[in-house]
Amino acid sequence: MEFDTPYIVYALVAGSAILAFEAFYLIFFSANSYRSKINRRLRLMDGQPDRESILVQLRRERGLTATGLYRLPILSLNRLILQSGLTMGLTKFLLLCAAVSVAVFGFTWWYREDLGEAAMVAAGCSVLLPFVALRVMRGRRHKKFGAYFPDALDIIVRSLRAGHPVPVAIQMVAREMPDPVGTEFGIVADEITYGADLEGAMRNLYFRVGQEDLPLFVTAVAIQATTGGKLSEILQNLSAVIRLRFKMRRKVKALAAEGRFSAILLSSVPIVLFVILRTIAPDFYTSVWHVDFTKYALAGAGAWMLAGNYVMYRMVSFKI
Numbered sequence: 001m002e003f004d005t006p007y008i009v010y011a012l013v014a015g016s017a018i019l020a021f022e023a024f025y026l027i028f029f030s031a032n033s034y035r036s037k038i039n040r041r042l043r044l045m046d047g048q049p050d051r052e053s054i055l056v057q058l059r060r061e062r063g064l065t066a067t068g069l070y071r072l073p074i075l076s077l078n079r080l081i082l083q084s085g086l087t088m089g090l091t092k093f094l095l096l097c098a099a100v101s102v103a104v105f106g107f108t109w110w111y112r113e114d115l116g117e118a119a120m121v122a123a124g125c126s127v128l129l130p131f132v133a134l135r136v137m138r139g140r141r142h143k144k145f146g147a148y149f150p151d152a153l154d155i156i157v158r159s160l161r162a163g164h165p166v167p168v169a170i171q172m173v174a175r176e177m178p179d180p181v182g183t184e185f186g187i188v189a190d191e192i193t194y195g196a197d198l199e200g201a202m203r204n205l206y207f208r209v210g211q212e213d214l215p216l217f218v219t220a221v222a223i224q225a226t227t228g229g230k231l232s233e234i235l236q237n238l239s240a241v242i243r244l245r246f247k248m249r250r251k252v253k254a255l256a257a258e259g260r261f262s263a264i265l266l267s268s269v270p271i272v273l274f275v276i277l278r279t280i281a282p283d284f285y286t287s288v289w290h291v292d293f294t295k296y297a298l299a300g301a302g303a304w305m306l307a308g309n310y311v312m313y314r315m316v317s318f319k320i
Contacts, residue, residue: 039182040087041174055190058183061087068191068204083210084137085180094130101126141180142211146246148181149213153239160232166221167192184209198225213242256316263312267305 044054056066063081065071072078086093105122109115152173159169167189174186184205191201202218216238224231277284288294 039174039177039179039186041183041186051190052194055187055194058187061089062208063090079207079210080131080134080138082208083141084134085141086134086137093133097126097130097133100129138210142209145180145184145209145211146213146242148177149211149217150239150242150246152177152181152185153217153235153242157232157236157239160235166198166225166231180209198222213245216241252318256318259312259316263309263316267309270301270305 041054041058044057045051048054059066059068063071063078063086070078070082072081081090088096101122104125105118108121109118112118155173155176156166156169159172160166164172170185170192171189174182174189176182177185187208188201188205191204192198196204199222202221206214206218217235220231220234220238223229224234285294
């Protein structure tokens with residue numbers, strides 16, 4: 001292979017410029033902004049000394065009142081919004097979902113040229129889309145919280161062994177951990193600062209997050225606050241147990257990868273073949289597309305496919 005020397009020089013000069021710019025950024029900007037970027041609560045506290053107003057803002061962003069109570073009358077929906085970690089506000093989120101529904105309505109009307117079908121698809125999308133999006137956000141947040149939670153317990157254990165009380169250890173987690181752990185423990189620290197008891201603040205943490213490992217931590221802290229005991233040893237053992245559970249979940253996920261791939265493949269093949277046939281032979285379905293039985297057959301096939309996917313999902317999903 002032959003290389004042109006001028007182009008090699010240009011590439012090296014461009015790489016040197018990129019590395020120099022990165023070094024400049026890391027020296028002058030990254031270190032100063034580390035504390036404010038580690039989690040959302042610390043970012044809001046940058047230049048704002050009033051922690052109470054930040055606590056109220058974080059509560060309102062999550063669908064709560066200024067005092068920490070549910071804002072919506074439907075508790076299950078309010079709990080889903082709260083545990084999803086939504087920060088843009090419920091109004092903006094609903095407006096975004098409405099915009100997506102309008103886009104789906106326009107696309108369906110353009111593709112099918114049927115106003116009734118477009119309205120039905122848009123109505124279904126406007127109802128299901130917020131619910132599905134919130135559940136996906138909650139699942140991702142639970143996974144991220146579970147990944148960082150053992151490290152937070154280790155920080156609390158080291159702080160307790162150094163002689164700090166539990167509220168101070170919680171404040172250290174709020175300063176050192178990224179979201180969602182850092183902000184959630186920061187809210188706990190602020191609630192304790194402004195009058196809440198430790199057990200109540202811990203239970204509020206579980207209601208806001210809903211992650212399955214949190215009840216063990218909340219119960220341990222509540223028992224220690226009532227009866228005493230060496231909380232550091234309990235939390236150290238709890239951290240080890242959570243890490244082993246996390247490791248086991250990853251192992252089960254790896255073993256069940258074949259079943260998940262089979263479900264994805266079996267579900268995608270009919271759709272891919274339909275798209276290919278519509279592309280290379282647009283008139284292939286012309287003779288049967290207008291028949292009512294075709295729509296019923298496609299609906300039945302779709303329902304049967306969803307049932308099969310649900311069965312395969314249950315076969316590869318395990319609670320640990």
